[in-house]
Amino acid sequence: MKTIRVTLFGALMVLITACASLGIAPAQSFDQRWAYANGTLTAVVQTASQGVEGGTLSKDDGRAVLEIAKQARSLLDAAHSATSVEDANRNLSLAVAVLENLQTYLNDRSKP
Numbered sequence: 438m439k440t441i442r443v444t445l446f447g448a449l450m451v452l453i454t455a456c457a458s459l460g461i462a463p464a465q466s467f468d469q470r471w472a473y474a475n476g477t478l479t480a481v482v483q484t485a486s487q488g489v490e491g492g493t494l495s496k497d498d499g500r501a502v503l504e505i506a507k508q509a510r511s512l513l514d515a516a517h518s519a520t521s522v523e524d525a526n527r528n529l530s531l532a533v534a535v536l537e538n539l540q541t542y543l544n545d546r547s548k549p
Contacts, residue, residue, distance in 0.1 A: 467522075471529060474513055477536045481506050484543045493547055502539055509535040 464473040485502040488494030494502070509532045516528035 467525060467529065470533070471513065471517060474509075474529065474533050474536060477533075477540065478506060478509055478513065481509075481536055481539045481543065484547075485539075488543060488546060494543070498546075502543065505535060505539060509539070 464470040482503065485494060485499050485506070489496055489499035512528045512532035512535070516525045516532060519525035519528060
């Protein structure tokens with residue numbers, strides 16, 4: 438049962454990253470990109486938790502992913518509260534890059 442949940446969450450991660458190829462318009466505005474990044478953050482945290490529960494991710498690796506996700510969350514908060522457009526976009530871009538790398542890592546770990 439746990440393996441099925443881990444596989445489903447892995448599939449969800451792939452689906453999230455493949456939205457553009459499925460005909461779903463990519464986020465354009467800052468607020469849309471920020472909301473999409475928050476959704477990605479949620480998916481990363483859930484996938485890491487399920488990976489630990491399902492045995493596809495060690496507890497140490499799960500803790501490391503969650504710590505990096507926490508840092509990405511701080512970047513998202515900084516982007517949302519930034520006083521300049523440049524700072525907001527810079528923090529958001531960095532958070533997105535971190536989250537995309539976490540997604541790739543988790544997707545690679547969930548493959549048989």
